[in-house]
Amino acid sequence: MLKIFLQTSLAQTLAGIFSFAAIFITGWQIFSHLYYYTCPNEQRWIVRVLLIVPIYAFDSWLSLLFFSHEEFYVYLNTIRDCYEALVIYSFLSLCYEYLGGESSIMAEIHGKLIRSGLCRCSCCFIGHQYTIGFLRFCKRATLQFCIVKPLMAIITLILQPLGHYKDGDFSVHSGYLYITIVYNISASLALYALLLFYESISELLTSHDPVLKFLAVKSVVFLSFWQGMLLAILEKAGFISPVFSDEGKLAIGTGTVAAGYQNFICCLEMVLAALLYKRAFPVEKYSASVLSNRTVSLQSISSNLKETMNPRDIMADAVHNFHPNYQHYTQHEPSGHDNSSGSRDGGYDSSIGGRGGYDGGIGSRGGATSIRGYFSK
Numbered sequence: 001m002l003k004i005f006l007q008t009s010l011a012q013t014l015a016g017i018f019s020f021a022a023i024f025i026t027g028w029q030i031f032s033h034l035y036y037y038t039c040p041n042e043q044r045w046i047v048r049v050l051l052i053v054p055i056y057a058f059d060s061w062l063s064l065l066f067f068s069h070e071e072f073y074v075y076l077n078t079i080r081d082c083y084e085a086l087v088i089y090s091f092l093s094l095c096y097e098y099l100g101g102e103s104s105i106m107a108e109i110h111g112k113l114i115r116s117g118l119c120r121c122s123c124c125f126i127g128h129q130y131t132i133g134f135l136r137f138c139k140r141a142t143l144q145f146c147i148v149k150p151l152m153a154i155i156t157l158i159l160q161p162l163g164h165y166k167d168g169d170f171s172v173h174s175g176y177l178y179i180t181i182v183y184n185i186s187a188s189l190a191l192y193a194l195l196l197f198y199e200s201i202s203e204l205l206t207s208h209d210p211v212l213k214f215l216a217v218k219s220v221v222f223l224s225f226w227q228g229m230l231l232a233i234l235e236k237a238g239f240i241s242p243v244f245s246d247e248g249k250l251a252i253g254t255g256t257v258a259a260g261y262q263n264f265i266c267c268l269e270m271v272l273a274a275l276l277y278k279r280a281f282p283v284e285k286y287s288a289s290v291l292s293n294r295t296v297s298l299q300s301i302s303s304n305l306k307e308t309m310n311p312r313d314i315m316a317d318a319v320h321n322f323h324p325n326y327q328h329y330t331q332h333e334p335s336g337h338d339n340s341s342g343s344r345d346g347g348y349d350s351s352i353g354g355r356g357g358y359d360g361g362i363g364s365r366g367g368a369t370s371i372r373g374y375f376s377k
Contacts, residue, residue: 015267019061022270026053036287045094057270060263078153085149141193148186167255216280
């Protein structure tokens with residue numbers, strides 16, 4: 001069988017070097033955040049975001065090593081796909097923490113007109129005001145991605161052994177077409193919600209360098225997804241060829257070859273991503289106030305890592321955003337909240353930052369709930 005570049009030792013070694021370089025850079029950054037774990041409510045989300053780099057790098061490199069085992073990468077990428085969704089939600093939650101939580105954000109933006117414009121992707125909301133429904137829409141739009149992404153990954157695992165899923169097969173009889181459509185709609189909605197949310201609080205987040213953070217998260221999760229889509233299109237257009245055996249039989253399909261190039265490119269890109277994340281989420285902000293001779297035990301660092309991986313706060317937030325009982329209430333941190341506890345169990349209030357009540361309802365047009373109904377006019 002004639003080998004292509006992806007099957008050579010050079011490609012696998014090069015990918016391995018870049019992957020482990022990315023893992024080392026981000027791994028040290030994660031360790032530093034856990035060592036200087038002085039602000040758990042923020043650093044919990046930062047560590048969750050940072051973990052996407054080593055997960056992506058190692059998964060892509062491992063998939064490349066098993067390139068000859070056609071479509072074996074599908075099972076490995078399932079882990080990556082599931083964690084991608086968590087990163088989007090974690091970044092949005094981090095922005096909430098930077099601004100003091102939901103009630104503090106509403107105290108700043110409630111009643112203000114939505115900045116509209118074509119470049120802001122909000123031209124259809126001219127004259128509408130920010131309400132609690134706006135924050136609900138942003139949270140729900142990102143949470144749906146956390147549900148859809150793993151669900152599609154599980155469906156892929158089911159269809160794969162049944163022969164109904166093949167990367168790059170846009171046939172109406174293949175599950176790839178429908179999963180790709182659902183992925184695109186879900187990812188686009190999540191990205192749109194992030195853009196709307198960013199536009200609403202960008203001035204408040206100026207001291208936290210929001211543009212760099214937004215680009216860092218977007219580059220890894222969304223651009224890598226559409227990069228894979230581009231490779232699938234190139235494969236369909238005939239620019240990527242399959243691998244044949246010496247007898248002329250198909251050995252590795254074009255879909256697997258395209259995915260192989262995607263994994264190889266991801267290995268190289270993760271070094272750049274690691275450097276970008278290091279700049280976007282610096283640990284110096286949290287270590288500056290710590291004494292230089294401070295010592296932290298490995299047990300304490302391990303405990304901090306376990307705390308960041310506890311999904312309790314995510315589940316509680318999902319209930320808060322989707323449960324009908326909380327539609328008209330905003331979540332706030334109680335006075336005397338202890339950051340070191342890592343707890344997010346706050347209270348609920350029907351007023352915004354002491355400014356009195358607000359219209360938290362979801363509007364409708366002609367009896368049907370619409371996205372525009374999340375905003376007040």
